[in-house]
Amino acid sequence: MKNMKEVIVAPSILGVDENRVIADLPAIQEAGAKWVHIDIMDGKFVDHESGSLEVFQRLAKHHSLVNDVHIMVEKPKNYVESYVSAGANYLTFHYEACCCDHMVETVIDFIHEKGAKAGLSICPDTPVEKIIPFLKKVDLVLVMTVVPGKGGQTFMAENLEKVKKIKSIRPDVLVEVDGGVNAETAKLAVNAGVDVLVSGSYIFNGDVKERIANLLAVNK
Numbered sequence: 001m002k003n004m005k006e007v008i009v010a011p012s013i014l015g016v017d018e019n020r021v022i023a024d025l026p027a028i029q030e031a032g033a034k035w036v037h038i039d040i041m042d043g044k045f046v047d048h049e050s051g052s053l054e055v056f057q058r059l060a061k062h063h064s065l066v067n068d069v070h071i072m073v074e075k076p077k078n079y080v081e082s083y084v085s086a087g088a089n090y091l092t093f094h095y096e097a098c099c100c101d102h103m104v105e106t107v108i109d110f111i112h113e114k115g116a117k118a119g120l121s122i123c124p125d126t127p128v129e130k131i132i133p134f135l136k137k138v139d140l141v142l143v144m145t146v147v148p149g150k151g152g153q154t155f156m157a158e159n160l161e162k163v164k165k166i167k168s169i170r171p172d173v174l175v176e177v178d179g180g181v182n183a184e185t186a187k188l189a190v191n192a193g194v195d196v197l198v199s200g201s202y203i204f205n206g207d208v209k210e211r212i213a214n215l216l217a218v219n220k
């Protein structure tokens with residue numbers, strides 16, 4: 001039998017001009033995307049700097065989509081209060097940004113305490129075993145399918161083994177992939193068990209509505 005679970009599409013607005021995002025928001029919503037993915041980069045955890053609290057606050061006023069905020073930053077705990085107050089529904093930080101397992105737990109707890117869902121992300125180089133201890137606590141796992149830092153890279157399909165492992169341990173946790181997601185790679189991801197597809201270049205380098213529809217149709 002075919003897997004008919006609902007796939008969530010989260011257009012990634014990294015690198016898209018703010019005014020264009022605002023102009024495209026009605027099309028994004030009409031196309032059936034339920035989330036929007038916001039990347040915050042500090043220029044330290046990753047080389048580039050991108051996104052800011054101010055831009056996020058402005059954008060959040062223009063839509064009622066789920067705000068899926070991905071912080072690629074050092075010291076993620078320092079970002080929790082401000083981003084949750086600004087409307088982050090999911091706040092996802094990197095395992096690699098934490099000094100130790102205790103810090104990972106602390107950040108997850110702090111996100112929950114402030115009232116948002118907690119996501120934990122792993123880079124392609126990080127073995128999935130490292131995050132297994134936290135699966136019982138998190139709401140979402142973001143498996144990076146490119147090295148974080150910029151859009152437009154090629155999907156690294158080998159990371160889907162991590163998705164299978166995570167789902168075998170905790171089937172009800174949301175698993176998201178980010179990086180190089182297009183209509184073809186989205187199929188591979190959903191077949192591996194992915195729930196949330198983040199996609200930037202594929203959606204915005206074409207007809208936004210059509211591209212979102214293509215992603216939503218991958219398991220039909």
Ligand code: DX5
Nearest residue numbers: 148149151152179180200201
């Ligand atoms: C990469 C970011 C992504 C990026 C995805 O570090 O986390 O969200 O915008 O862009 P594409 O879909 O172009 O790979």
Ligand code: ZN
Nearest residue numbers: 037039070178
């Ligand atoms: Zn991202």
